[in-house]
Amino acid sequence: MSHGFYAWVYMLRCKDGSFYVGSHRGEEVEERISQHMEGCGSDYTKRRLPVELVWAEGFTLIIDAIAAERRIKGWSRAKKIALIDRDYDRIRELAKRRGGKAHS
Numbered sequence: 001m002s003h004g005f006y007a008w009v010y011m012l013r014c015k016d017g018s019f020y021v022g023s024h025r026g027e028e029v030e031e032r033i034s035q036h037m038e039g040c041g042s043d044y045t046k047r048r049l050p051v052e053l054v055w056a057e058g059f060t061l062i063i064d065a066i067a068a069e070r071r072i073k074g075w076s077r078a079k080k081i082a083l084i085d086r087d088y089d090r091i092r093e094l095a096k097r098r099g100g101k102a103h104s
Contacts, residue, residue: 009057055083
């Protein structure tokens with residue numbers, strides 16, 4: 001089923017409980033997840049099969065998906081879990097620096 005998106009950023013939960021964040025160019029993110037499950041994904045996921053798709057967001061431009069992927073890869077585990085849960089208030093709270101000042 002086409003969603004009108006041509007790029008995706010996605011997060012997988014690996015067998016060891018770690019998260020993998022990736023991006024995919026194409027209308028269907030499921031195609032890329034199948035590749036990971038078959039061991040044709042990244043070296044990281046290959047060693048941590050099986051993997052489970054826990055979050056994905058579609059983009060119309062691959063450049064936007066890649067930017068989101070890079071940003072999310074730098075996030076803490078807690079912030080990634082908040083994203084999976086779609087707890088945007090928690091994401092904002094976790095984005096604050098120590099001392100209570102938000103990132104600019």
